[in-house]
Amino acid sequence: xxxxxxxxxxxxxxxxxxxxxxxxxxxxxxxxxxxxxxxxxxxxxxxxxxxxxxxxxxxxxxxxxxxxxxxxxxxxxxxxxxxxxxxxxxxxxxxxxxxxxxxxxxxxxxxxxxxxxxxxxxxxxxxxxxxxxxxxxxxxxxxxxxxxxxxxxxxxxxxxxxxxxxxxxxxxxxxxxxxxxxxxxxxxxxxxxxxxxxxxxxxxxxxxxxxxxxxxxxxxxxxxxxxxxxxxxxxxxxxxxxxxxxxxxxxxxxxxxxxxxxxxxxxxxxxxxxxxxxxxx
Numbered sequence: 507x508x509x510x511x512x513x514x515x516x517x518x519x520x521x522x523x524x525x526x527x528x529x530x531x532x533x534x535x536x537x538x539x540x541x542x543x544x545x546x547x548x549x550x551x552x553x554x555x556x557x558x559x560x561x562x563x564x565x566x567x568x569x570x571x572x573x574x575x576x577x578x579x580x581x582x583x584x585x586x587x588x589x590x591x592x593x594x595x596x597x598x599x600x601x602x603x604x605x606x607x608x609x610x611x612x613x614x615x616x617x618x619x620x621x622x623x624x625x626x627x628x629x630x631x632x633x634x635x636x637x638x639x640x641x642x643x644x645x646x647x648x649x650x651x652x653x654x655x656x657x658x659x660x661x662x663x664x665x666x667x668x669x670x671x672x673x674x675x676x677x678x679x680x681x682x683x684x685x686x687x688x689x690x691x692x693x694x695x696x697x698x699x700x701x702x703x704x705x706x707x708x709x710x711x712x713x714x715x716x717x718x719x720x721x722x723x724x725x726x727x728x729x730x731x732x733x734x735x736x737x738x739x740x741x742x743x744x745x746x747x748x749x750x751x752x753x754x755x756x757x758x759x760x761x762x763x764x765x766x767x768x769x770x771x772x773x774x775x776x777x778x779x780x781x782x783x784x785x786x787x
Contacts, residue, residue: 548609551648556603560638561668562649566720566730568615568668569649570608570636572598572627580606580629588624588665589617595628612670612722613698613730623668624659636666677723677731690738694718695729696749702732706745713748 551564558571574580583606584595598606617623626633638644639654653669682691696702702718709715718732725731747754 551646552601552607552609555601555605555607555644555646557644558605558638559644559646559649560641561636561652561654561666562645563612563652563671564649566612566722568610568612568623568652568670570598570625570627572606572629572637573604574629582628582630584628585625586628587615588626588659592626611698613724615670617670621670623670624665625668626663626665635664639666639668671722677721677733679725679731688737688739689735692718692734692736694732694747694749695725695727696732698730700730700732700750702734702750703748704734704736704745705748706736707743708736708738708745 548564548567552569555571558573559569562569570585572580572583583598583600585598585608586592586595596608596610598608600606615623625636627636628634635656636654639656642651645651650671652671655667657665657667659665677693679693679695682693684691692704694702698720700720703714704716704718705711705713706716716734716736718734721731721733723731
């Protein structure tokens with residue numbers, strides 16, 4: 507009888523130890539699958555993937571992918587992160603090509619730029635490292651290569667480590683000019699997920715020809731800086747920003763009147779090395 511109780515205690519102890527190293531099995535939260543279909547460009551990129559790829563970035567979105575070994579099937583594929591103590595499982599979505607994909611905006615990961623993101627995949631309950639970590643396999647041309655590796659944490663557990671990019675120097679809202687190559691860099695802060703377009707006489711007032719791209723740099727209010735670089739000839743150029751369907755002439759600069767029928771517009775005046783960014787009334 508005493509021997510049976512001892513064996514039961516040993517089995518329970520082994521289960522607890524295995525659970526500690528595999529991940530907290532009893533306190534995990536299962537999140538909704540990542541919805542990459544909300545971003546058309548991202549959806550198209552993921553839909554074209556016919557092979558799993560090493561961890562990479564598309565604009566400001568981290569993309570992880572996995573496919574079971576040939577001849578095998580997976581009922582579920584998820585990822586869990588060390589900085590969340592592996593308490594939450596984030597499911598992958600399966601594409602028509604049989605690739606399991608997880609996408610996450612870097613802001614949602616709550617990891618500072620330049621830091622390491624440590625994670626483990628969970629395939630049908632089995633915890634593992636990312637098979638393609640440390641390589642550059644199958645990363646699409648639109649993707650940005652990330653430095654990744656398979657390593658061990660302080661407990662000796664096998665994990666995957668990804669170094670997130672450092673955005674570098676900060677940005678200032680407004681227009682920055684490079685007179686050497688005739689480029690103007692537009693910078694505007696907005697909430698993550700915003701869609702910003704430059705509407706200008708440069709493009710015949712086409713409202714969707716010049717979209718801003720989100721950067722990984724944020725201002726003190728947590729808004730993301732969106733940027734757009736365009737070629738500009740010397741002279742006067744009229745424009746306004748279209749932000750989430752709303753017209754936005756910047757009111758941060760000196761008011762300016764211009765007798766045109768385009769409503770309120772902002773202007774870039776003068777030579778390329780002397781720009782006045784102002785608002786019409």
